[in-house]
Each structure stands twice: as structure tokens, then as C-alpha cells.
Amino acid sequence: MNHHVTVGVDGSPESRTAARWGAREAALRSVPLRLVHAVDWPVSPAMPRPDRAAADRWADEVLAEAAQELRLLHPKLDLTTRCLSGRPAAALAAEALDAGLLVLGSRGLGGLTGFLVGSVGMSTLAATETPAVLVRNAPDPYGPGPDASGEVVVGVDIHEAADRVLAFAFEEASRHDRALRAVHGWQLPATYAYASFDPDDVREIGASVTQMLDDMLLPWRRKFPEVSVTTQALMGSAGRQLVQAATGADLVVVGRRVRRSPLGAHLGAVAHAVLHHSAVPVAVVAHD
Incomplete structure (x- = not known):
């Protein structure tokens, strides 16, 4: 339908x-x-x-x-x-x-x-x-729209099920004949804040995160072979990295989970950051 x-x-x-x-x-x-x-x-x-x-x-x-x-x-x-x-x-x-x-x-x-x-x-x-x-x-x-040049950027949390988010992002990229960039922001474990760390450890963690991101996208690459896909696993705040990565894009896609509190509903830190700081159209998709 x-x-x-x-x-x-x-x-x-x-x-x-x-x-x-x-x-x-x-x-x-x-x-x-x-x-x-x-x-x-x-x-x-x-x-x-x-x-x-x-x-x-x-x-x-x-x-x-x-x-x-x-x-x-x-x-x-x-x-x-x-x-x-x-x-x-x-x-x-x-x-x-x-x-x-x-x-x-x-x-x-x-x-x-x-x-x-x-x-x-x-x-x-x-x-x-x-x-x-x-x-x-x-x-x-x-106004900004599907006819503009650029790409579709999607924020991916490799630790959460994201089928609805990825399906939307890949479908939009395919529909508009745009490249897709998948971005994941990661940070060092909290223990590194209290001790020095070897740069090789950082590179190793980054490589592992990148591999997990690539593995997560593999079924979607196969389902949408016409979509050109790049990945970025960036160290730092996920929201900040996604906002920066989306500069000049046609569309940025972000997942959300609603958290209730006495002060109202919260969509999550990443969705909140992108909604308030991205200059391009933002698609908000509920997680599975």
C-alpha cells in the first residue's frame, strides 16, 4: 500500500x-x-x-x-x-x-x-x-528538498537494533539517487579517564567499532546494491559528530526512543542534538 x-x-x-x-x-x-x-x-x-x-x-x-x-x-x-x-x-x-x-x-x-x-x-x-x-x-x-545535491547521512548506534532507521535511510538514498553515509560516534571506556592509554589501543578500538558498523550495514548494502555507501566511526560525542557530518547533506536520519520524565518526553541525546543544531532537514524515525 x-x-x-x-x-x-x-x-x-x-x-x-x-x-x-x-x-x-x-x-x-x-x-x-x-x-x-x-x-x-x-x-x-x-x-x-x-x-x-x-x-x-x-x-x-x-x-x-x-x-x-x-x-x-x-x-x-x-x-x-x-x-x-x-x-x-x-x-x-x-x-x-x-x-x-x-x-x-x-x-x-x-x-x-x-x-x-x-x-x-x-x-x-x-x-x-x-x-x-x-x-x-x-x-x-x-526551500531545501529532494532535488538538492548532496547525500543522505544516517546516525547508527551499533549497540541497538536499527532496522527501521536503516530501512528509511537506504530507501531515501535509493529513491533520490543519493549516496549514503553512515556515522557512528564512539568514546573511550570510562576507565581511560583515570589512566594514560596507548594510542595503539585507540586505533584498535576504532578499527573494531568500524568493523561492527560495516557488519551491521552489510545486509542493507546487499538489499540496496544501487546505493553508494560510506561509513565513519568517529571518536567523540555521537550527536556532535552527526551534526558535523551532516553539513551540506540533503537529509540527516536519526533514530529516537522516547523517555518519559516529570518534565516531559525526551527523544534521546543524539536526536535532541541533531534536531536543535542541524541546518538540513532531519528525519526522526522510531527505533524498533
């Missing part, structure tokens, strides 16, 4: 860029595109009906304007729109249940490189099992 691509739009420049990115992805996948906007009505006190009617008209205009632009860019694309009621994060997560991909816009941090992932974006990522891509606004009026 060919699942559609869902894009959340809210009228912001970031969501318009995300909509263009999602439209090109849907066209390339030959699947329908669905634009959705969530209207959050307070339960109490009741909102006056004229205000509600005005907000409904605004939501319809946001969807209509986005749809009109995308139909001009992709006249053959099967495109529909939906206005949802409820908390945006919950509504988007529910809407993504039958989608193959969820696309959201994310605001850049002013002069810094990276994303500002607000509570809606983080809550949506934590609530959905559907792969989600966060797209930054860009000077290019068409």
Missing part, C-alpha cells in the same frame, strides 16, 4: 517550506499529499462564535493558499486538505497514523545554525510512530 505524505501547515514561512518539501517528496514517491491544519479550541471559557468563525476562515485560507501554490508546482499531484480540531500535537499524531511520512516546519535559531523545535513539534515527534521530517525555512523560495 502506498501511504500518503502528510504536512502540517500553519501559515508560517517554515510550514510553507515544509509543504514544498513534502510535495516534492510525495511526487517522487508517487503518493498523495495531505495538508492539515489543527485548530485548538479552548474547552472553557467558551470562545465567542464570531471569533471561532473568523479563525475557521483563517484556517481555510491557510490551507487554500498552500494548496494553490503546490498545485501550480505539481499539477499532477493528488492533493487534499483537512482542518483538524484539537491540540495540534495530538491531532497531527493522530492524522499521521495512516501516513507514510509526516513533514513539519521548524524555525531557525536566528543567526545560529539549527532548529527551534517548539513544544508542538517535540510533542508530535514523541507521540507518533510515523517517520517525521523537520524542515527549516531557507532563502531559496522553494
